Amino acid sequence: MLVFSTSSSGYLRHRMEWKTLGPGENFLDLEPAYSELERARIVIVPAPYEYRTSFGKGTRYGPEAILAASAHVETYDEEFDRELCYELGLATLAPLKLEGLYDEAALAALEAVVEHLLQSGKFVVTLGGEHTIALAPIRAHLRHFPRLSLLQLDAHADLRHTYEGSAYSHACVMARVLEFLPPERLVQVGIRAVAREEMEVIRRAALRTLFATTLRASGPEWYTTVVESLGQEVYITLDVDVLDPAQMPATGTPEPNGLWYHELIELLRRIRQSGRRILGFDVVEFAPIPGLHHAALTTARLIYKALTLALTPCSPSSSEPK
Numbered sequence: 001m002l003v004f005s006t007s008s009s010g011y012l013r014h015r016m017e018w019k020t021l022g023p024g025e026n027f028l029d030l031e032p033a034y035s036e037l038e039r040a041r042i043v044i045v046p047a048p049y050e051y052r053t054s055f056g057k058g059t060r061y062g063p064e065a066i067l068a069a070s071a072h073v074e075t076y077d078e079e080f081d082r083e084l085c086y087e088l089g090l091a092t093l094a095p096l097k098l099e100g101l102y103d104e105a106a107l108a109a110l111e112a113v114v115e116h117l118l119q120s121g122k123f124v125v126t127l128g129g130e131h132t133i134a135l136a137p138i139r140a141h142l143r144h145f146p147r148l149s150l151l152q153l154d155a156h157a158d159l160r161h162t163y164e165g166s167a168y169s170h171a172c173v174m175a176r177v178l179e180f181l182p183p184e185r186l187v188q189v190g191i192r193a194v195a196r197e198e199m200e201v202i203r204r205a206a207l208r209t210l211f212a213t214t215l216r217a218s219g220p221e222w223y224t225t226v227v228e229s230l231g232q233e234v235y236i237t238l239d240v241d242v243l244d245p246a247q248m249p250a251t252g253t254p255e256p257n258g259l260w261y262h263e264l265i266e267l268l269r270r271i272r273q274s275g276r277r278i279l280g281f282d283v284v285e286f287a288p289i290p291g292l293h294h295a296a297l298t299t300a301r302l303i304y305k306a307l308t309l310a311l312t313p314c315s316p317s318s319s320e321p322k
């Protein structure tokens with residue numbers, strides 16, 4: 001167990017004790033030599049927060065199901081001939097205990113953890129939980145990388161000012177983000193269910209929102225459109241409902257006409273090829289369906305592939321696949 005005392009930044013107001021998970025429990029089922037927090041470049045932070053889900057429930061069980069499925073993900077990546085987890089080390093924190101913490105209190109608890117990890121030079125992946133929880137890693141990353149662009153992969157715009165009486169609903173998370181992020185730095189992709197109120201925000205703020213219908217109508221140029229809308233530094237908030245329900249049924253509010261897995265990966269590949277840097281990401285809204293193994297495995301695989309793409313530098317002179 002690693003014990004962190006109060007940091008100089010003041011973000012850790014309490015003495016915190018973080019446990020990491022060992023083999024059999026951690027992401028990819030890694031031996032301690034590759035999953036110790038101190039040596040790992042990558043840290044998975046399970047944040048099973050669920051308080052205000054509105055339709056299908058179960059995101060609180062998401063991290064656990066993703067970790068269990070990840071034991072069956074191949075650690076070798078044939079595209080890059082790498083085994084990232086052994087080269088860089090990958091630690092998984094024990095799921096954060098967020099019971100009894102709601103809204104800003106839950107966000108503050110997670111933000112303190114992410115803040116500390118970023119200060120230690122880690123690449124952080126947060127596993128939700130409902131989308132609201134992504135506010136914490138987004139804020140922490142923006143503090144560390146003040147110029148970052150935010151790529152939101154989602155079926156929903158999440159731009160309602162409030163929803164069901166709360167400003168902290170998963171349906172409002174991007175409205176909260178726009179209270180501290182300049183609107184031109186938000187790029188939304190895959191959106192296909194919006195309220196009139198949200199459409200007004202999109203128009204008024206001239207948001208870079210790529211609707212699924214537009215994406216389908218535009219052919220493969222959409223990748224370029226998205227990549228060129230992003231700055232050089234990118235944080236990704238990935239709501240698994242961006243994927244088509246045929247591939248990703250295990251989410252609270254599945255919507256038809258979603259992205260396919262290979263399209264999502266191709267977008268990340270294009271971001272890498274453009275020389276832009278992916279600085280961190282979160283994966284939220286996965287709500288496991290018992291017995292439906294493919295959805296959990298798809299999510300685990302997506303995370304590992306995204307890590308490989310984010311952490312394999314793209315150098316023009318290299319012989320790596322372009």
Ligand SMILES: [Mn+2]
Pocket residue numbers: 131154155156158170239285
């Ligand atoms: Mn969302």
